[in-house]
Amino acid sequence: MVDPTPRRRQLGVVLRQLREERGWTGEEAARRLGYKSPATVSKLEKGVQGVTTQQLPNIFEVYGIDSTELKQSLYDLVRRAKEADWWQRYEEVVDNPLGDYLTQAELATTLFSWNPQAIPGLLQTQAYARAVVEGSRVWKTTDAMDHFVALRMEHQAKIAARTPPLKVWAVIPEGVLRQEVGGRPVMREQVQHLAALATEQPNFIIQVLPYTVGAHAGMDGPFLHMTFPAGPDVIVIESMRAALHMNETDTVAQYRSTADLLKSEATSRKASVHLLTSIAKDLA
Structure with missing residues (x-):
């Protein structure tokens, strides 16, 4: 479990939307992503489990993400997930x-x-x-x-x-x-x-x-x-x-x-x- 920072929560919202747009359950998404348990998908979508930049190419491939802008946005969220917000x-x-x-x-x-x-x-x-x-x-x-x-x-x-x-x-x-x-x-x-x-x-x-x-x-x-x-x-x-x-x-x-x-x-x-x-x- 990690601290659900605003950027991790925002990333989780995006991942949930991508999954729902494809009509997948948590179990289906976990199977396609190679996770042992759908609980992992749930934690990612809630922002309480971290995502690494090394994991992103697999997520892009599984969810069929081709947009360069979307990929860059997700990379930015992941890279800055641990940053302390100025506020x-x-x-x-x-x-x-x-x-x-x-x-x-x-x-x-x-x-x-x-x-x-x-x-x-x-x-x-x-x-x-x-x-x-x-x-x-x-x-x-x-x-x-x-x-x-x-x-x-x-x-x-x-x-x-x-x-x-x-x-x-x-x-x-x-x-x-x-x-x-x-x-x-x-x-x-x-x-x-x-x-x-x-x-x-x-x-x-x-x-x-x-x-x-x-x-x-x-x-x-x-x-x-x-x-x-x-x-x-x-x-x-x-x-x-x-x-x-x-x-x-x-x-x-x-x-x-x-x-x-x-x-x-x-x-x-x-x-x-x-x-x-x-x-x-x-x-x-």
Whole structure:
């Protein structure tokens, strides 16, 4: 048994998907892979048994994996399975589900964000993030608040340094942009930051959902939708200190449909930049 790190769990999810796509039971997969017991397949898929790079060619052959991109993704997961994640330095403010999200965001290809309560964490300025943390009343000490804000800022830096870059698409309600979190100067800086991301960073798409839309597809609450080079999409329901991860096909399809509706209900990319600029002026 090994520590089921986020990368081992992600590898296990991919292996389970490959097996299920072929209609194999655990027993059938174990026989084809040359394992004595189906328990080995179960442990691999749960991330509690390690995979070596020497085992991967056999897995590729048995599962019929021809994609160079998929092979490289699996090699990367295996090679980095034992690495300590950077966020472990913030262990006192990170629960396991949130840690999984932080790692998955660095592995993802695309990320869609909808949050009707606040600016998405990946898009927050430091001052805004601090105001959100202070307002939430979740954190009991100044040190804990400082550590969580530092975690958020380092997470943004890690994502910004990625190659290839993570493609981020966020739909933000107009009301969230006008809520004076931290006061007018903090909120103006935050809205200006969003406008700059939308105009200067091609991997960021930011749309505003205006007041005039009324009832909309996202009224059930916040969520993230992440896609990966290998394995199923993941839906994350994120809170301040934890996150729920779901990858069931029907669940993913439902949230993907909600994301598509929000994109269609929101203003266009160009119009959203104009609206962001207007709101920033209103906050001056």
